[in-house]
Amino acid sequence: MQSHRWKTLNHPTSSKFFGTKIKVTGDFLFKNLVAIVAASALVILFITAYVLSTGSAPVVERFGSGFFFGTAWNPVEGREIFGAFPYVLGTLVTSGIALFIGVPLSLGIAIFLVEMAPKALRVPVGYLVELLAAVPSVIYGLWGLFVFRFWLLNYVEIPISTYFGWIPIFSGTPFGLDLFTAGCILAIMIIPTVASISKEVISAVPNSIREGAYSIGATKWEVIRHWVLSYGRSGIFGAVILGLGRAVGETMAVAMLIGNATGPAAMPTSLFKPGQTMASLIANGFLEATSKLEVSAYVGVGLILLLLSLMINVGAHFLVTRIFKVKGGIVE
Amino acid sequence: MSNYGFRKFLNRLFFVLCAACIVIAVIPLLSIIWEVIVRGAPQLSLNFLAATNSGGGIGPAIQGTLILIGLTSLIGVPVGILSGVYLSEFGNNQYAQTMRSINDILTEFPSIVVGITAYGVIVIAIIGSYSAVAGAIALSFILIPIVARTTEESLKLVPNSVREASLALGAHKWRTTLSVVLPSAKSGLVTGTLLAVARIAGETAPLIMTILGNRYFFQGLNQPMAALPLEIWRDSLQPQASLQAQGWGAALILILIVLSLNILVRLASKGRMRK
Amino acid sequence: MIDKSFGDPNLKMQSINLSAWFGSKQVLKDINLNVKANAVTAIIGPSGCGKSTFIRCLNRMHELVPTAKMSGEVLLDNENIYDKAVDPVMVRRRVGMVFQKPNPFPTMSIYDNVAAGLKLIGAKKGKNLDEIVKRSLEHATLWEEVKDDLKKPGTSISGGQQQRLCIARAIALQPEVILMDEPCSALDPIATAKIERLVVELKRDYTVVIVTHNMQQASRVSDYTAFLYLGSLVEFGATRDIFENPKNPLTEKYITGEFG
Numbered sequence: 001m002q003s004h005r006w007k008t009l010n011h012p013t014s015s016k017f018f019g020t021k022i023k024v025t026g027d028f029l030f031k032n033l034v035a036i037v038a039a040s041a042l043v044i045l046f047i048t049a050y051v052l053s054t055g056s057a058p059v060v061e062r063f064g065s066g067f068f069f070g071t072a073w074n075p076v077e078g079r080e081i082f083g084a085f086p087y088v089l090g091t092l093v094t095s096g097i098a099l100f101i102g103v104p105l106s107l108g109i110a111i112f113l114v115e116m117a118p119k120a121l122r123v124p125v126g127y128l129v130e131l132l133a134a135v136p137s138v139i140y141g142l143w144g145l146f147v148f149r150f151w152l153l154n155y156v157e158i159p160i161s162t163y164f165g166w167i168p169i170f171s172g173t174p175f176g177l178d179l180f181t182a183g184c185i186l187a188i189m190i191i192p193t194v195a196s197i198s199k200e201v202i203s204a205v206p207n208s209i210r211e212g213a214y215s216i217g218a219t220k221w222e223v224i225r226h227w228v229l230s231y232g233r234s235g236i237f238g239a240v241i242l243g244l245g246r247a248v249g250e251t252m253a254v255a256m257l258i259g260n261a262t263g264p265a266a267m268p269t270s271l272f273k274p275g276q277t278m279a280s281l282i283a284n285g286f287l288e289a290t291s292k293l294e295v296s297a298y299v300g301v302g303l304i305l306l307l308l309s310l311m312i313n314v315g316a317h318f319l320v321t322r323i324f325k326v327k328g329g330i331v332e
Numbered sequence: 333m334s335n336y337g338f339r340k341f342l343n344r345l346f347f348v349l350c351a352a353c354i355v356i357a358v359i360p361l362l363s364i365i366w367e368v369i370v371r372g373a374p375q376l377s378l379n380f381l382a383a384t385n386s387g388g389g390i391g392p393a394i395q396g397t398l399i400l401i402g403l404t405s406l407i408g409v410p411v412g413i414l415s416g417v418y419l420s421e422f423g424n425n426q427y428a429q430t431m432r433s434i435n436d437i438l439t440e441f442p443s444i445v446v447g448i449t450a451y452g453v454i455v456i457a458i459i460g461s462y463s464a465v466a467g468a469i470a471l472s473f474i475l476i477p478i479v480a481r482t483t484e485e486s487l488k489l490v491p492n493s494v495r496e497a498s499l500a501l502g503a504h505k506w507r508t509t510l511s512v513v514l515p516s517a518k519s520g521l522v523t524g525t526l527l528a529v530a531r532i533a534g535e536t537a538p539l540i541m542t543i544l545g546n547r548y549f550f551q552g553l554n555q556p557m558a559a560l561p562l563e564i565w566r567d568s569l570q571p572q573a574s575l576q577a578q579g580w581g582a583a584l585i586l587i588l589i590v591l592s593l594n595i596l597v598r599l600a601s602k603g604r605m606r607k
Numbered sequence: 608m609i610d611k612s613f614g615d616p617n618l619k620m621q622s623i624n625l626s627a628w629f630g631s632k633q634v635l636k637d638i639n640l641n642v643k644a645n646a647v648t649a650i651i652g653p654s655g656c657g658k659s660t661f662i663r664c665l666n667r668m669h670e671l672v673p674t675a676k677m678s679g680e681v682l683l684d685n686e687n688i689y690d691k692a693v694d695p696v697m698v699r700r701r702v703g704m705v706f707q708k709p710n711p712f713p714t715m716s717i718y719d720n721v722a723a724g725l726k727l728i729g730a731k732k733g734k735n736l737d738e739i740v741k742r743s744l745e746h747a748t749l750w751e752e753v754k755d756d757l758k759k760p761g762t763s764i765s766g767g768q769q770q771r772l773c774i775a776r777a778i779a780l781q782p783e784v785i786l787m788d789e790p791c792s793a794l795d796p797i798a799t800a801k802i803e804r805l806v807v808e809l810k811r812d813y814t815v816v817i818v819t820h821n822m823q824q825a826s827r828v829s830d831y832t833a834f835l836y837l838g839s840l841v842e843f844g845a846t847r848d849i850f851e852n853p854k855n856p857l858t859e860k861y862i863t864g865e866f867g
Contacts, residue, residue, distance in 0.1 A: 026504055026506050026507075027504050027505050027506050029506075030505070030506030030509070031418075031422055031505070031506075033414070034414045034415070034417050034418035034421075034422065035418050035422065035427070037411055037414040037415050037418065038414070038415040038418035038419060038428070038431045038480075039431065040411050040415055040476055040480075041415065041431050041434040041435040041438055041476070041477060041480070042430075042431060042434055044438055044449075044473050044476065044477075045434050045437075045438065047449055047453055048441070048445065048446070048449045048473075051448065051449045051451075051452030051453060052445070052448065052449070052452075054452075055448070055452050104353070105353045105356055105357055106353075107353075108349060108350040108352070108353025108354070109350070109353045109354050109357055111350050112350035112351055112353060112354055113354075116347055116350055116351070119673055125354055125358075127598065128358050128361060129354070129357055129358070131361055131591070131594065132357065132360070132361050134530060134531075134590055134591060134594045135361070135364055135534075135587065135590070135591075136533075136534025136535070136536065136561060136586060136587070136590060137534070137535075137536060137537070138534065138536040138561045138564050138565050138583075138586075139364060139368065139534070139564065139583050139586065139587055140364070141565070141568065142564055142568050142579060142580070142583050143360075143363065143364045143367055143368075145568055146367070146371075146568075146576070147363060147367050148360070148363075188357070188360050191357050195357075206710075208706065208708060208710035209710060209712060209713070210671075211668065211671070211704075211706060211710065212706065212710040212711070212712060212773070212776075213712070213723075214668060214671060214699060215666070215668065215699055215703060215704035215706075215777070216699070216700075216703070216723060216724035216727070216776060216777070216780060217696050217697070217699045217700035217724055217727060217728070217780065218696070218724075218727055219339050219340065219342070219343040219696050220343055220347075221342055221343040221345075221346045221347070222339065222342075222343075222727055224346075225346075226723075226727075227712065227714070230714045231713065231714050242440075245440050246440075248442070249440070249441070249442025249443065249444070249445075250442075251442065251443060251444045251536070251537035252536045252537055252561075252565065255537075256565070256568065256569070279442055279444045279537070282444050282448070282537075283444060283537055283540055286448075286540060286541050287540060287541065287544070298448075299448055299452070302444065302445050302448045305442055305444070305445060306441070306442065306445045309440065309441065309442050309445075310437065313437055313440040314437060317433070317436060317437065335728065335729045336696075336697075336728070339696075339727070340694070340696075
């Protein structure tokens, strides 16, 4: 009623036409149309959940918890046995290496770009780091296979193996296609994620804190170390978790560099040994599957991967929203 | 002040270390670009771009990637943008909040899992064969949440006064949204969409179990298809040097597509900011 | 005039031809000002006149702004703090600062807020440090209010208390000069009165330079007053002279409230 009056004020002619009514339904239609389209997210989630749960049902029914904890992987008919445990561990180990190497590098980059770099350098260098995220995974894999793995082999793996080969995690003869190489390529690949979020977190630290710290005679590094990083620590933690999520799900580069081991041989007992992550197992083996049960095993590994990735990302999601609420409190 | 020298030393040390982090991160990028150019450029020829594998070219892969990009954009961009419109313009309720959260989580899904999903739905249930359309659906599942999010973000940047001005003229909300809000956010939408397309152009994992690969040019939406990322992957694992070289050539084409999209976007948004 | 005062033991700081810029915008023009030891010097002037920039030049905080530049000299005990051989970190230890908005460190406890500066120079936890923290808080007239809450975050107390915490934080380092940049502008009248009493107390042990836009405050707490206008020093002298008998008509206009 009110809206009608208002309309006639502005468009004296519009009330003459039945168009007014259509316009009202137009709004109604539009709102509901986009609301339905927005449900696409729910649909994708639902389809994924359905395909993965029904697809993995055969293998889970057959092996139960043995599918998760088992280490054997044998598709030969009549003697089939599938266990995902080595790949779960392989995923954790490579992601761990990625964080161990990638997080300090990312933090260094973020700190340098926000706190230290001359103004003229900030934008172009920041852009270069962002470009790392644009390179497709398969090209990381190609470069890793023909270039990077020989750097690692000659300058890192062989020296470490020569002097520290007696430590179990460095045992074996390295040849560059192993958990360590896969972890290192992941480290490079998570840098843009972790660095760009950390950069935002560090930029969001109020200047008054830096000034207070400088005023009591702190050096630049002390201001960063004791004040900036400490104030932004929960945000940086969120960045690290998101980096972990990225590392866990990354497929192609890892599949090309990890050495493609299966079964008990894929247990990550040494960093210089071929291994397998959940994602790389699926990429390397899915098309080779010959039986329904074997396909189901790959789908089952996909389900475990999805659950792990969901746990990490949902965790990061809650963490980040909570952090921003807490931070809001501090600032106000 | 006995420790002052040490504090000063730490200050310098960490300056150098942080600068070194940048160098360490940029080296792989430069090396990748360098190697792809040096090893890929000698492959380039008209034959390489146009012929099939048996003719010493990667024509089907280039064609396949372009078809995938087109098909995925056709499905994913409208859905993503409309979802983003809802989240931004009507997103103040519990339903929208839920969709937003699910959307955020979808953007972090492992791409290989999305491949399995499309495999289960399209390859097994609907088409019954590895097929181009399965690949496009898989990539759309990756594209939609990203486009929805960037759309929502760029629409939120449109000041409310713009909406109010249009509503005050008597325009309806749908009109306001379509002919005022969306055009004001145009550059942000284009940027976000192009970046998302660049990202899916290089996706490999979900293609393995959807489009499978093909030695021939496009044979229909319900048939297996070639694509550049798959070509690179398979070539790299071959023992013959000539096939490996072919992989590098394919990598050069792919990186040209992806990086030129990125740089284009960067230049476009820079120009916008200068205005 | 500068030469005459050179070597004067009562002179703590001096600015000589001090100019400052943000980018290409000049905010201070050839300021020559003497700061007497164990006295309170107030800097007054309308907003945007450069008073904050001026005191930020006195402990080299000005140069932390990326586009900031300066020229001229600032002497602390007759030594140029902008000399190449002088480290800004050491200058800031000797010349402490209290900011316009209380900025206690939110990630640190009240205790650690006071002890932070000492920890940087290697102070170890223990009775000695406890004693200095207590004395600093007492000196800042905050001890009685927070002595049971030393472990609580520095931001958990009221605004006025936070500002006194910031003063305690500066005092803990035993600086020679304390710079205050409109320390009361974010506080209510009661908290303001407490800070003002404290400022007068502080001059027994320290040299104080305080920026204020509140002329009553300047007349209540300061011994000397400088009036800055559009980046230039218009008039400087004993506070009483400035307020009762200003020489420059501009000063008179300002203190009688005709503009500002």
